[in-house]
Amino acid sequence: MSQSAASPDRLGVEQYDFALPAQALGDSLEAIGRMAGVAVLADERYARQPAPALSGRLTVMEALHRLLGGSDLRIRHTDGEAVVIYAPTVDARARGTANAGAPVAAGDIPGARAGGADFSGYIGRVQKALLRTLCGSAATRPGGYRLALQLRLGDSGKVARMRLLDTTGSDRVDAAVTRAIQGMDVGAPPPAGMPQPMSVLLLPGGTHCAAPRTPAQ
Numbered sequence: 248m249s250q251s252a253a254s255p256d257r258l259g260v261e262q263y264d265f266a267l268p269a270q271a272l273g274d275s276l277e278a279i280g281r282m283a284g285v286a287v288l289a290d291e292r293y294a295r296q297p298a299p300a301l302s303g304r305l306t307v308m309e310a311l312h313r314l315l316g317g318s319d320l321r322i323r324h325t326d327g328e329a330v331v332i333y334a335p336t337v338d339a340r341a342r343g344t345a346n347a348g349a350p351v352a353a354g355d356i357p358g359a360r361a362g363g364a365d366f367s368g369y370i371g372r373v374q375k376a377l378l379r380t381l382c383g384s385a386a387t388r389p390g391g392y393r394l395a396l397q398l399r400l401g402d403s404g405k406v407a408r409m410r411l412l413d414t415t416g417s418d419r420v421d422a423a424v425t426r427a428i429q430g431m432d433v434g435a436p437p438p439a440g441m442p443q444p445m446s447v448l449l450l451p452g453g454t455h456c457a458a459p460r461t462p463a464q
Contacts, residue, residue, distance in 0.1 A: 265302055269297065271294060285329065286397065288331050293333075320333065320334050389449055390451065395448050
């Protein structure tokens with residue numbers, strides 16, 4: 248699912264005809280992203296929340312504000328090709344939690360179910376490969392940073408191209424994550440028709456990596 252550049256100006260100027268039913272917020276965000284050609288990322292705990300019906304000729308920002316009205320969710324622009332939906336107070340509090348669940352849920356990746364096909368099984372492979380890769384180094388171990396990125400997989404299942412959609416807040420971590428994920432092997436070729444690139448969101452907080460094994464005494 249290739250995505251066109253989506254500058255903040257464009258998101259607030261170009262209008263689209265929306266006719267979305269009342270449904271899960273994640274489904275509405277994915278529909279908006281598909282129509283406007285922008286990755287709209289939200290953690291699964293927010294994606295499951297109900298969203299009202301949306302209709303009319305609106306800009307992306309107008310549509311997002313209508314969907315999020317009355318909630319504590321905020322909108323953050325990244326580098327012009329993605330929008331992150333987040334709740335500041337929850338995200339800050341999550342840093343102290345013991346376990347925030349799966350870092351990358353299938354529902355967080357736009358296109359998990361597209362064109363009547365269900366790609367969530369393969370996306371589960373992507374989740375495991377991404378987690379294994381990031382947990383393999385102290386420099387990239389998740390939990391203390393927010394990560395928004397796009398992956399494009401080659402025919403063999405290796406990452407052919409990746410790009411950060413936003414900084415993690417540290418140039419050192421940005422560089423380490425980029426080096427680690429470039430060439431990452433998912434272990435199987437992507438299924439035919441799966442939308443690419445995949446947009447992935449990893450929030451800070453929680454214990455995303457398994458505790459290292461201690462040698463037997």
